[in-house]
Amino acid sequence: MIKLIPAPTKILYGEGFFTTEKLTEKASVPEFVLNEMDEFFHASKIGKSLEIISSIQIKLKEKYAYLGNEGYRLTINKSAIIIEALKENGAFYAVQTLKQILFQCGEKIPVMTVEDFPRFKYRGFMLDVGRYFYTVDEVKKFLDLMALHKLNTFHFHLTEDQGWRIEIKKYPLLTQKGSRRSHTNFGFIPRSGFYTQEQIREIVSYAHSKFICVIPEFDIPGHTVSAIACYPYLSCFDRKLKVATHWGVKHDILCAGKESTYKFVFDVLDEIAELFPDGEIHLGGDEAYKMRWNICPRCQAEIKKQGLKDSEELQQFFMSKVNGYLREKGIKTIMWNWDDIEPTKWLDPSIAWNLCGISPEKLPVIKSEMASGRDMIITSSFPYYLDLPYGWINLKFAYEFDPVKGFSDEDMKHIRGIEAPLWTEYVPDMRTAYLKTFPRLGAICETAWTQDENRSWDSFLGKLDFYNDFLSLYGVKGASLKKAMPSKIRAAASSLWFNRRQLHWQGLHNLIDDAVVKRKAK
Numbered sequence: 005m006i007k008l009i010p011a012p013t014k015i016l017y018g019e020g021f022f023t024t025e026k027l028t029e030k031a032s033v034p035e036f037v038l039n040e041m042d043e044f045f046h047a048s049k050i051g052k053s054l055e056i057i058s059s060i061q062i063k064l065k066e067k068y069a070y071l072g073n074e075g076y077r078l079t080i081n082k083s084a085i086i087i088e089a090l091k092e093n094g095a096f097y098a099v100q101t102l103k104q105i106l107f108q109c110g111e112k113i114p115v116m117t118v119e120d121f122p123r124f125k126y127r128g129f130m131l132d133v134g135r136y137f138y139t140v141d142e143v144k145k146f147l148d149l150m151a152l153h154k155l156n157t158f159h160f161h162l163t164e165d166q167g168w169r170i171e172i173k174k175y176p177l178l179t180q181k182g183s184r185r186s187h188t189n190f191g192f193i194p195r196s197g198f199y200t201q202e203q204i205r206e207i208v209s210y211a212h213s214k215f216i217c218v219i220p221e222f223d224i225p226g227h228t229v230s231a232i233a234c235y236p237y238l239s240c241f242d243r244k245l246k247v248a249t250h251w252g253v254k255h256d257i258l259c260a261g262k263e264s265t266y267k268f269v270f271d272v273l274d275e276i277a278e279l280f281p282d283g284e285i286h287l288g289g290d291e292a293y294k295m296r297w298n299i300c301p302r303c304q305a306e307i308k309k310q311g312l313k314d315s316e317e318l319q320q321f322f323m324s325k326v327n328g329y330l331r332e333k334g335i336k337t338i339m340w341n342w343d344d345i346e347p348t349k350w351l352d353p354s355i356a357w358n359l360c361g362i363s364p365e366k367l368p369v370i371k372s373e374m375a376s377g378r379d380m381i382i383t384s385s386f387p388y389y390l391d392l393p394y395g396w397i398n399l400k401f402a403y404e405f406d407p408v409k410g411f412s413d414e415d416m417k418h419i420r421g422i423e424a425p426l427w428t429e430y431v432p433d434m435r436t437a438y439l440k441t442f443p444r445l446g447a448i449c450e451t452a453w454t455q456d457e458n459r460s461w462d463s464f465l466g467k468l469d470f471y472n473d474f475l476s477l478y479g480v481k482g483a484s485l486k487k488a489m490p491s492k493i494r495a496a497a498s499s500l501w502f503n504r505r506q507l508h509w510q511g512l513h514n515l516i517d518d519a520v521v522k523r524k525a526k
Contacts, residue, residue, distance in 0.1 A: 006116070007467040008104050009446050010154060010453035018115035022080050024055035033060050036092065036213065037099055040151075044103045047477040052111055056085070060102075062095050063088045074156070075121030078102060080113055094121075096215045097154050107474050126381055126421030127452035128157035128219075129445070134164025134227075135251075135428040137183075137197025142434055144210050148478065149441075151214040153449035158211055159286060159423060161221045162199075165229035165248035169198045170220070170279075174271050177234035185247045189429065189508045204279045219338065220280045223288025224269060225258035225322060231268075232256055238265055240300035241521060251429040252509035255295045255518060260322045261302025270329055277333055285330060289323050289339035290360075295518050299525045312350065320351040327352050338381070347373060358383040358423065367410055374418040382407040382422045388448060390426040390441050393502040395495030399488040403447035403461050424448045430505065435481075442482025446471050 006015065033041075037060060045053035061084055068090045071077065076089040076098035087098040101118055129150050131138065138146075147158060162170045168182035184196040199207070211218045229248045232239045239245070240259040248254055258265050276285060294315035297303040307318050327337045331354065341357040346369065356379040362370065374380065385392070387402040407422050408415075424445060431437050446468075450459060468485060475482060482488075490498060 006105055006108060006114075007470040008101060008118075009464070009467055009471050010450040011458050011463065012101065012118050012120040013455055013458060014117075014119040016117045018081070018117070020082050020115050022059075022082060022085065022113040022115065024052050024059060024111070033057055034062055034092070034095070036096060037062065039213070040096070040099045040103070043148075044106070044477075048107055050106055050110055056106070056111075059083070060085045060087065064090065064092065064095065066090065068094070071119070072121050074125075076101075076119075078118040078120075080105070080116050082115060093156075093215045096151075100152055100154055103152075104470075104474060107477070108470065122154065122453045123455050124419075124421030124452050126157055126423070127155045127449065128159055128381065128383075128421065128423030129155050130159035130161055130221075130383075130423055130425035132161040132164070132426060132428045133167075133169050133197075134161055134223075134230075135166045136188075136195065136432045137167065137169060138434075139197075140199065140203050140207060143207055145434070145478075147207075147211050147214055147216055149445075149475075149480065150216055152478070153445055154453050155449060156216055157421075157423070158216050158218045159221060159425070160207075160218055161223070161286075161425075163221070163223050163227065163230065163288075165227050165254045166250075167195070167197070167247065168230040168234075170204060170276070171198060171200045172272050172275050173201070174275065175235065175268070178231060180234075182230040182234045182247060185249050187249050188432070189249075189251055189505070190432065201275070201279055208280060208282075217282040217284075218280055219282065219284045219286050220276055221286035221288055222269075222272060222276055223286075223290075224326070225260060225265075225319065226253070226290065226292030227288060228258050229254050229256055232258075235268065237262070238268055240296040240303060241525065243521075250508045250510050251505050252511065252514075253291045253293060255293050255514055257292050257296060259300060259302060260297060260318050261300060261304070261306040266325070269326055273326070273330060277330070277335060283334065284336045284338060286338045286358075287323060287326060287355075289319070289341070292319055294319070296521065299522060313348075316346075317348055317350050320348055323355065324350055324352040327355050340383075353377045356381060356420070360385050362410075364410070371411070371415055374415050377418070379418050379420055381420050383425060387444075388422065388424045390424055390444055391428065391431055393495075393498040394444075394483065394488050394490050395498035395502070397444075398490060398495070399443060399447055399485070400461055402444050403450070403459075403464055405451070406456075407451060422448070422452050430502070438480050439483050439487075442475060442480055443468060443471060443485075443488055444483075 041057050068088050073091045074093045076094035078098045078101055079086040087095050089095045131146055166185050168178045172178050179198040183198040186194055188195055208218050229245055233245045233247045236242045236244050238258050239256050297315040310321055312318050330337050338356045353376040358381050360383055387397040387405045431440055
């Protein structure tokens with residue numbers, strides 16, 4: 005029995021085996037197929053690679069429209085491997101399935117037909133490079149792994165309190181100074197790094213070769229200490245700050261009462277829009293504490309001028325104004341949204357939400373926003389935040405979580421899909437990233453791709469040995485099942501270890517700093 009992750013819609017077995025000896029004609033194979041298969045054969049060392057590749061036939065025709073843009077039919081008979089799809093996207097995903105089949109069968113491949121199409125259109129993975137910088141090659145590695153899991157959207161979290169990672173030519177200090185922090189949660193070790201615009205183009209091009217679109221995130225108005233450290237006028241009180249060093253929410257955010265803030269934001273977005281052509285930009289919008297806005301004369305004047313109720317409405321006005329600027333360019337926007345945010349008329353319904361949490365009492369608010377036309381991406385922290393310990397989110401919970409529980413068929417029109425973010429406050433390197441991400445991403449990708457009726461925890465559990473061996477081809481060593489399904493004692497220990505972040509929060513510093521700002525503002 006062939007094991008596939010994510011599980012396909014349908015798989016039927018025939019009699020006999022495929023053999024290259026019965027090859028009657030060599031097919032013309034598209035470049036993306038050659039690239040994918042060459043990489044796989046180089047890693048797996050399976051024999052007769054050229055003969056197998058030559059036997060692949062790609063048929064892209066309208067008659068396969070019933071499979072959708074990303075669906076495919078993979079037929080392996082005794083003399084050929086036939087991939088049928090409406091679009092190249094679908095053919096690409098068929099190749100990912102073929103790799104897993106070849107890995108298990110080698111040259112002796114059983115006759116079979118796989119018919120498959122995704123459950124959700126949006127199947128995302130987010131990488132936070134703001135806290136810890138990941139090189140171009142490391143980012144490409146994540147893109148490779150996304151493709152293996154049939155994920156199609158890369159959310160690139162590029163700006164943070166702890167580091168600015170994208171070159172903006174109009175504001176050179178953002179990378180000259182804002183990309184460096186003096187030390188980190190882990191001790192007195194400086195960290196730095198950023199992507200030049202040419203490197204960004206390289207990453208985007210590579211993602212597109214894997215049929216992955218890229219959504220950059222420029223997080224505003226909070227999580228902007230790295231920018232304020234470079235250009236103090238962006239803050240409410242022109243504060244001279246250092247790039248943040250430690251984990252935790254900071255209270256200095258962009259001033260919403262200055263036109264110079266909007267100019268900066270629009271200038272940055274102009275350059276980002278040129279680098280990322282996929283038509284969407286993430287604006288962050290989370291954890292924007294209003295301590296400064298509540299005592300800032302300019303922000304309070306803006307509230308009065310616009311007829312707003314308070315600083316919360318000011319943020320919604322701020323986000324909508326930036327959204328309007330991007331809409332004029334034909335660009336859609338996304339923002340983070342916890343279920344405790346109450347939207348008002350000031351928050352444009354065209355802004356999609358990354359839903360980080362869905363509590364039953366807030367479900368009616370979310371449904372109301374959907375009815376207004378707002379799209380949602382399910383990014384529930386439990387279980388989709390990959391950085392959280394297995395003691396909080398074990399593998400079974402991640403697999404069995406129903407991301408659309410409580411939503412009607414009408415609601416589903418506004419749910420794009422799901423996304424798994426890897427926040428990196430405590431993920432400083434690829435080794436740690438692999439342990440955090442795998443095998444959990446395998447469980448999540450099966451939720452994103454596989455039709456719900458075809459999903460089974462017992463079936464998934466039976467595929468883990470194959471899955472781990474397959475990932476090892478690509479140099480990935482994830483968490484063992486013992487770690488991913490920890491005992492009560494191990495779960496408590498991992499939770500305790502993770503909660504050491506409270507020691508790094510600098511909450512006392514925030515309180516003292518707030519008192520200093522209030523005193524100077526009087």
